[in-house]
Amino acid sequence: MSRKYWIIFILVLIALSLTGCSSLTNQGEGVPWKPKPLWLTDGFDFPVGNPDGKGWAITGYGFLSWSTYSNSYHPGEDWNIPGAGNGDHGKQVYSVANGEVVFSGWNSALGNVILIKHAISSEDFVWSQYAHLDERWVSKGELVARRQPIGTVGRGPNNRFAAHLHFEMRKEELPANAWPRTNGAAWARSKVTDYWLDPTAFINQNRPQ
Numbered sequence: 077m078s079r080k081y082w083i084i085f086i087l088v089l090i091a092l093s094l095t096g097c098s099s100l101t102n103q104g105e106g107v108p109w110k111p112k113p114l115w116l117t118d119g120f121d122f123p124v125g126n127p128d129g130k131g132w133a134i135t136g137y138g139f140l141s142w143s144t145y146s147n148s149y150h151p152g153e154d155w156n157i158p159g160a161g162n163g164d165h166g167k168q169v170y171s172v173a174n175g176e177v178v179f180s181g182w183n184s185a186l187g188n189v190i191l192i193k194h195a196i197s198s199e200d201f202v203w204s205q206y207a208h209l210d211e212r213w214v215s216k217g218e219l220v221a222r223r224q225p226i227g228t229v230g231r232g233p234n235n236r237f238a239a240h241l242h243f244e245m246r247k248e249e250l251p252a253n254a255w256p257r258t259n260g261a262a263w264a265r266s267k268v269t270d271y272w273l274d275p276t277a278f279i280n281q282n283r284p285q
């Protein structure tokens with residue numbers, strides 16, 4: 077067959093397969109096909125306060141601060157309403173971007189934790205993690221939108237901490253309870269940055285257009 081006929085042949089095949097699909101859908105159980113419009117990100121907001129983080133500040137450990145509490149580099153940021161003490165307990169925490177909840181549960185070190193996977197392209201992902209939560213409002217497998225309330229600020233296991241949000245951003249897949257330490261020994265700073273991102277720097281570089 078000439079090239080022209082091959083093209084026509086392929087177009088007819090495509091047309092047939094499209095018709096087949098739509099008639100199958102119509103004959104189905106009546107379950108509508110649901111697109112996943114929330115899968116790709118359209119920018120990043122801050123997890124507490126206004127979308128630009130105003131009204132809150134990192135008054136606890138910052139990214140890569142040396143934490144004497146955990147004897148390691150602190151892989152995220154501790155967010156508070158400055159001067160509020162425990163007055164920020166129960167305030168809403170928001171998903172920083174569209175994504176899929178990959179963990180929502182309890183962890184003896186961090187308390188209530190939510191881990192969300194965000195597609196920044198069809199192949200590239202980052203993860204945001206929210207810890208010491210009082211309440212969790214989303215479950216594993218759920219798609220969430222940027223700025224969707226996902227839970228509230230808490231105090232960690234047995235009210236171990238003054239109320240604050242421990243917030244991490246990661247560029248590699250890690251379990252929810254991951255901490256940059258192996259057998260009690262802290263990871264080197266450069267190894268921490270192989271896995272974790274500077275949250276504020278990343279969000280500021282990726283604000284919605």
Ligand SMILES: [Zn+2]
Nearest residue numbers: 137153154242
């Ligand atoms: Zn922290």
